[in-house]
Amino acid sequence: MKHLHQVGFFAGTVIAASFAASVSTADTPFPSTYKAPSHAPTLITNATVLTGTGERLETASLYFVDGKIVSVGESPKELTSDTRIIDAQGSWVTPGIIDVHSHLGVYPSPGVDAHSDGNEATAPVTAEVWAEHSVWPQDPGFGRALAGGITAMQILPGSANLFGGRGVTLKNVASVTYQGMKFPDAPYGLKMACGENPKRVYGRKGSGPSTRMGNIAGYRAAWIKATDYRDEHAKYMALSDEEKKEAQKPKRDLRLETLAGVLDGDIIIHMHCYRADEMMTILDLAREFDYKVGTFHHGVEAYKISNELAENGVCGALWADWWGFKMEAYDGIQENIALVDRPEDSCSVVHSDSDEGIQRLNQEAAKAMSRGNKVGMDIAPERAIKWITSNAAKSLGIDDQTGSLRTGLMADVVIWSGNPFSVYAKANQVFIDGVERYNRDDPTLQPVSDFELGQLLEVSQ
Amino acid sequence: MKKMTVLLALAAGLQGINASADSLRINNATIMTMGSMGTLEAADILIEDGEITAIGSDLSEDADRVIDANGAIITPAMFAGATTTGLVEVNAVRESVDSSVSETPLNKLHVEFDVRRAYSPLSSLHAITRTEGFGYTLLAATGGQYSIAGVGSLVDFDGGFDSFSGDDTIFIDVDGYASRKVGGSRAAHWMLLEGAMADLDGRASEQEYLTQAGRDVLKRLKSDGVFVFAANRAADIKQVIGFADEHDINAVIVGAREAWMLADELADSDIAVMVNGLDNLPADFDSLGSRLDNAALLSNAGVTVMFTSDETHNARKIRQGAGTAVAYGMDYDLALQAMTTTPAEVFGSRSRALAVGNSADLVVWSGDPLEVTSYATAVVIEGELTSMESRQSKLLERYLPENAGMGRAYINR
Numbered sequence: 001m002k003h004l005h006q007v008g009f010f011a012g013t014v015i016a017a018s019f020a021a022s023v024s025t026a027d028t029p030f031p032s033t034y035k036a037p038s039h040a041p042t043l044i045t046n047a048t049v050l051t052g053t054g055e056r057l058e059t060a061s062l063y064f065v066d067g068k069i070v071s072v073g074e075s076p077k078e079l080t081s082d083t084r085i086i087d088a089q090g091s092w093v094t095p096g097i098i099d100v101h102s103h104l105g106v107y108p109s110p111g112v113d114a115h116s117d118g119n120e121a122t123a124p125v126t127a128e129v130w131a132e133h134s135v136w137p138q139d140p141g142f143g144r145a146l147a148g149g150i151t152a153m154q155i156l157p158g159s160a161n162l163f164g165g166r167g168v169t170l171k172n173v174a175s176v177t178y179q180g181m182k183f184p185d186a187p188y189g190l191k192m193a194c195g196e197n198p199k200r201v202y203g204r205k206g207s208g209p210s211t212r213m214g215n216i217a218g219y220r221a222a223w224i225k226a227t228d229y230r231d232e233h234a235k236y237m238a239l240s241d242e243e244k245k246e247a248q249k250p251k252r253d254l255r256l257e258t259l260a261g262v263l264d265g266d267i268i269i270h271m272h273c274y275r276a277d278e279m280m281t282i283l284d285l286a287r288e289f290d291y292k293v294g295t296f297h298h299g300v301e302a303y304k305i306s307n308e309l310a311e312n313g314v315c316g317a318l319w320a321d322w323w324g325f326k327m328e329a330y331d332g333i334q335e336n337i338a339l340v341d342r343p344e345d346s347c348s349v350v351h352s353d354s355d356e357g358i359q360r361l362n363q364e365a366a367k368a369m370s371r372g373n374k375v376g377m378d379i380a381p382e383r384a385i386k387w388i389t390s391n392a393a394k395s396l397g398i399d400d401q402t403g404s405l406r407t408g409l410m411a412d413v414v415i416w417s418g419n420p421f422s423v424y425a426k427a428n429q430v431f432i433d434g435v436e437r438y439n440r441d442d443p444t445l446q447p448v449s450d451f452e453l454g455q456l457l458e459v460s461q
Numbered sequence: 462m463k464k465m466t467v468l469l470a471l472a473a474g475l476q477g478i479n480a481s482a483d484s485l486r487i488n489n490a491t492i493m494t495m496g497s498m499g500t501l502e503a504a505d506i507l508i509e510d511g512e513i514t515a516i517g518s519d520l521s522e523d524a525d526r527v528i529d530a531n532g533a534i535i536t537p538a539m540f541a542g543a544t545t546t547g548l549v550e551v552n553a554v555r556e557s558v559d560s561s562v563s564e565t566p567l568n569k570l571h572v573e574f575d576v577r578r579a580y581s582p583l584s585s586l587h588a589i590t591r592t593e594g595f596g597y598t599l600l601a602a603t604g605g606q607y608s609i610a611g612v613g614s615l616v617d618f619d620g621g622f623d624s625f626s627g628d629d630t631i632f633i634d635v636d637g638y639a640s641r642k643v644g645g646s647r648a649a650h651w652m653l654l655e656g657a658m659a660d661l662d663g664r665a666s667e668q669e670y671l672t673q674a675g676r677d678v679l680k681r682l683k684s685d686g687v688f689v690f691a692a693n694r695a696a697d698i699k700q701v702i703g704f705a706d707e708h709d710i711n712a713v714i715v716g717a718r719e720a721w722m723l724a725d726e727l728a729d730s731d732i733a734v735m736v737n738g739l740d741n742l743p744a745d746f747d748s749l750g751s752r753l754d755n756a757a758l759l760s761n762a763g764v765t766v767m768f769t770s771d772e773t774h775n776a777r778k779i780r781q782g783a784g785t786a787v788a789y790g791m792d793y794d795l796a797l798q799a800m801t802t803t804p805a806e807v808f809g810s811r812s813r814a815l816a817v818g819n820s821a822d823l824v825v826w827s828g829d830p831l832e833v834t835s836y837a838t839a840v841v842i843e844g845e846l847t848s849m850e851s852r853q854s855k856l857l858e859r860y861l862p863e864n865a866g867m868g869r870a871y872i873n874r
Contacts, residue, residue, distance in 0.1 A: 109742045140743055196553070303860050304869070323853075324586070324774030326553035333853045339860065356739050363781065363833045370834035374827075375861060423784030423833045455749045459695075459722055 030132060032182035034171055036433035040084045041065040044415065045075060047088035052095040052389040052404030056382035062093055064411035067433035072405045086429070088415055094385055095404050096151025096412030096432065098392035099358045100270070100317045101297050101351035105155055105170075105178070106131055108139030109355060110451075119158035120165060124202050124209060125222050127190060128254035129165035131157045135178040138449040141355040146172050146438045146447065148359035149414040149427035152183055154396055156191045156297075159272040160201045162209070162218045164191035166258055167270060169396050171432055174447035187268050187397040189294070190258060192219070194273035194282060195328050216281065223289040226259030233260065268294035268397050270317075274328035276304035283312055295395040297351060300332040303339035306346065315347035315395040316340040319357075320367040337365075337387060338372025338379060349395050350387040361388045366421035381421050410434075483525050484509040485846060487839075490530035490825065492516060495537050495802045496814025506535065508821040511844030515817060526846070528825075528839070536830050537801040537813045538596025538618075538822035538842060541776040542769030543689070543715060543735060546590060546598050547580045547616065549773060561604030562611065570657050572631065572675035572682070574611035576602045582620050586774060588851035591618040593777040594824040594837035599735075599769075599808060600625070601689075602632045607643055608650040609633050609657075612678065612686075615808045617822075619842045627810035628711075629678070630687040635697055636716065637747045651700060658708055687808055688712045689735075694747035695719040702730050713807060715769060717759075719750040724762035733765035733807045738782025757790030760799075765807060766791070767799045784831035796831060820844070 042064050049060040051072060061075040070076065079085075106118035117134035120126045135155055145153070150172050157164035167189035170181040195212065203210030209218050232250045239247055261267035269286075273279045273296045286293050295315040296302060300323060302309060302316040309316055318340065323332025341348035350365045352358040369384035393403025402410040411434035417426045430438035439445035485508045492501045498516060505520040506513060515522060550557035559579035565571055580600060590598075596618055602611030610632040617624040634642075635650040643649035653670065660670040661679050671679060682688065690701045693716040702723070705712035714720060717734040720727060727734065741753045760766045768786070770779040783796045805813040812819050821844040828835035840847045859872040866872075 110745045110748075112745065144742060321775055321778065324551055327551050330551055331856055333856050333860075335857050335861070355742055359741075360739075360781075360785075366833045367781075370836065374836060375857065421834060423781060423831065424788045426788065452743065452749075455743070459750065 030130075030179060030182075032184045033177065033179045034173065034175070034182055034184060036067050036435050039067070039434045039436070040082050041080055042084045042086065042411075042431070042434060043075060043079060044086045044088050044093055044413070047091050047093040047415070048419075049073075049093045049405065050095075050382050050385040050420075051406070052385055053406060054382055054386065056380065060093075062405060062413065064413070064431075064434045067411055067435070069405055069407055069409050069411050071407060086415070090418065091428065092416040092418060092420055092425075093405075094149070094362075094414050094416065094420060095389040096402065096414055096430065097149040097361050097388050098396065098403060099145070099150055099153040099352050099361060099388075100295065100315075100349055100392050100395045101353045102145075102153040102155055102355075102358055103158065103353070104141040104145065104153065104355060104358065105135030105137065105139045106157065107355075108136045109141050119160040121158075121160040121201055124162045124198055124207075124218050125255065126157075126161050126165050127163040127222070127256075127258040129157065130168065131155045131165060131191075132168035132178050132182065135168070135170075135181075137175055137178050137181060138451045140449045140452050141358070142172055142174065143447045143449060144355070145358045146430055147427060147440070149362065149416070149420075149430055150358055151412040151414070151430060151432045151437075152393075152396075152398070152402060153358065154189055154270070156189065156270060159191070159193035159197040162193060162198050162215060163222060163259070164193060166267070167191055169398065173432055173437060174449075183398065185401075187266060188258075188261065189268045189270045189396070190262055192269060192271045194271065194278045195275060196326055197272070212278070216285065219285055220288070222259060223263075223285075223291075226256050226263060227289060229253060229256035230260035230263050262291050263289065265292065268395075270295050270297055270395075272297045274298050274300045276301040278328075279305060280308065283308070283314070294397070295347075295349065298329075298353070299340070300329045300336065303333065303336045304331075306340045307343050309340060310343035310346040313345070313347070315349050315391060317349040317351035317392075317395060318368075319353070320350065320364040320371075334367065334371040335375060337368035338375075338377050341372070341379070341383075341387070342377065347391050347394055348387050349391045351392075362416075362420040362425065363423055364388075366423075369421060381419065384421065484523075485821075485841070485844065486520060486522070486524035486527045487535065487825065488520075488527060488529050490533055490535045492535045492815060493797065493830075494815040495798055496812070496816040496819075498816065503532070506815065506821075506823070508841065508844045511820060513815060513817055513819050513821045516815060528846075530825055533838065534826045534828070534830060535815070535823050536594075536797065536826065537815055538824055538840065539594050539780070539800050539830075540767070540804040541590055541595040541598035541618075542767075542772075542779045543599040543601040544769075544773040544776045545576075545601060545603060546586050546618075546773055546776065547582055547584050547600065548576055549586070550584055552774070560602060563604055563606055565606060567672065568606075569672050569675065570607055570609045570653060570670050571605070571611065572609055572657070572671060572679045573677075574602060574605070574609075575678075576600060576611055576613045577616075577623075577625055580616065580622075580625075582618075582622055582624065585852040586776075587618055587620075588848070589774075589853050590776050591840055591842070591847060592837065592849050592851050592854070594780075594826065594830070594840060595776065596813075596822045596824075596840070596842055597626070597805070597810075598776065599630065599689075599804065605632075605634065605642070608635060608639060608653055612682070615805065615810050617842070627805065627808040628685055628687050629682055630689055630808060631679075631682050632689050632691070634691045635701065636692050636694065637697075637745065639691070647697065651704065654704065683708065683710055686711065689715055691715050692747075693718040693745075693751075695722040695750065697747070698723050698727075702726055702732060705732060706730060718748045718755065720764070721752065721755045721758040722750060724759050724764055727759065728763035731765075733767060733803075734759060735767040735769045736782075736786075737771055738768055738784070738786035739770075753785060753789040754791075756786035756796070757792075760791055760795050765803060766795065767804050767807065768796075780831055781833055784833065787831060793831070800831070
């Protein structure tokens, strides 16, 4: 939590805290209804375990009870009689895979116009929209991603706008509602976008921005309003009850409320940005308005500024090999992820932005690892797995809850058929909060969306 | 960092575009010939004047250049799928894209639109794709005003301006997405295509579907060319089978997500398919039956299967699709054939197998050629050891050193 005295004329943590409670997360609308069902205490034995903290344990065990990891490495001395024991001989075990950039649900399958709900491309600043209100929980992509070991993901609005709206972090559990998937207490993200997309969309509309300098002016104008809004609300909240009766209560504005949440440090910035020079401009912008950029997404040129990203504590959520589809993606190289990972205190993340890529983030990480090793960087699987687990959790602000196999964290776990850094590896079993949500050998543990139910019944499969 | 020095030194040693040598011998390799010799362990291969002149153990012939492969796998150079390599530099830079024509002055089916007229072998994509182990691609026309996108063919990544190879190939969209281009119903694709065939025979008196140039091209295609139909839905694939039979044409289906439902019919009709091994979502109502074992089901039924990645810049991703097809049940050798020799056979080009007398187009791999962690360590095209430099390798060299000295702009070796 960032304190107000750094940015406004009100001082003190108490004010900041009360303000955050009343403005940024006002009454927590659309609350999560997700509750993990109970499960038997589970002991996985004889596995090669990548902990997500940088360690690799051979012939190791993982024990979880009531949705939480109890021990990693050695088996517990005593087990209750109801314990499920899974001999994972030959298998590899990793934390659940996390994708920080997905449009599942907002650009679902089938990709018909009626489902195109990811870009509120009507104005360059739409911080007031929330991606969760577009999520179609019946997107078959969720189940496909589960079969690839995805246990949590952030669903983001698209990149048409300077401020695209709030993202939401979901557990990858089948549910009739998105509230039933919503990761409890995960911070919100705010999608912002640099470069070609906003200037193309609004340049064509003739309304602007139509240039990169127009983009920056648009961000600055919005942050100026947000700062005033935040200060006005904070000032009101600092009044005594008596004074409040006399004062005019400031009006609520959804757009500015989200931006104020960023200024308060409650909402994490996820910034779509390709070019190195633009990312550095954005870091200056963040300094001007005293907020933090959490993660640059796509960052095809992030390797050019890997030290600066690490120094500023910013994650880079990147592709293994995409390039060339537009001018700002022209300098993509396959060593990007490994180079961003190289500095101390770096935060390299492999993201998908794709309903295909999210099904095999392990392979995307494998490609990036291999390219790093090819040029002498000596990246072991136990390090590379962080790109799709603990570093991803850090990007989403949930690393104290999931993303690594540590005592007390959520039992979000994948059992792989072998070394997951291979095209032949498959996620055989996937656990979310200790509950087995997917089993490759058991059709009763393979979720099917309502949409796919009863399709092609005449075809013998 | 020692390893890096060695690798860079190796790269430097292989430098120079198409490092010329009259003869080249690669020793001690696992040679997957994809031909009658099968796979040979600890084998050598000799290349002279662009041709393979010997394959076997302990070849004794002298060569200008000898490379020890240390047991690495060698395969024929790979097929990059149906791409627009050489027809595009940046997708979103319109003037750099030449793969499609959407508006022409005449309202005709432009069979004579030939993308090879726009082809350049000097795009940055060529080296970026070739250095990943790819020797050729199916140069495709895309889009189009109506159902017909245009004509292309195989092209070799040998740097030539006119390195086209094999049969003339026409690209035709008959799927649901393309129906909006023909008035709203996919049935109109067949209305137009039947019209074109009637026009060719002089039976279309009221409406001329084709230009005279188009008639000439279509006549040639009918006897010697390949018709590539983009279709995913089983019912559309069934229409392709019927059309190909009725007009006695050589058809290939690209996309083919629901082709597994018609595997036996496709095998009987000798219609090959080109699939993306990563497709498994109901992306639209044409693809409800999309599944990862599509390639396996088809090849097990005897259908000739090839791969494509739906990518041009990232065409190298096609290996991941082939590997995934193997992970979901496709025979490994058939998948590797699909990635190397099969497309040349289907599209009428020279044999790509590693055999004496064949052009030497081959790749030395760091590991299993279908594995995502593997990469090409050397690429030989028409007997020449090609440069492993690309615009991307140059960017890497510029940003890999931790100390930039005068600044990155001065790292320009």
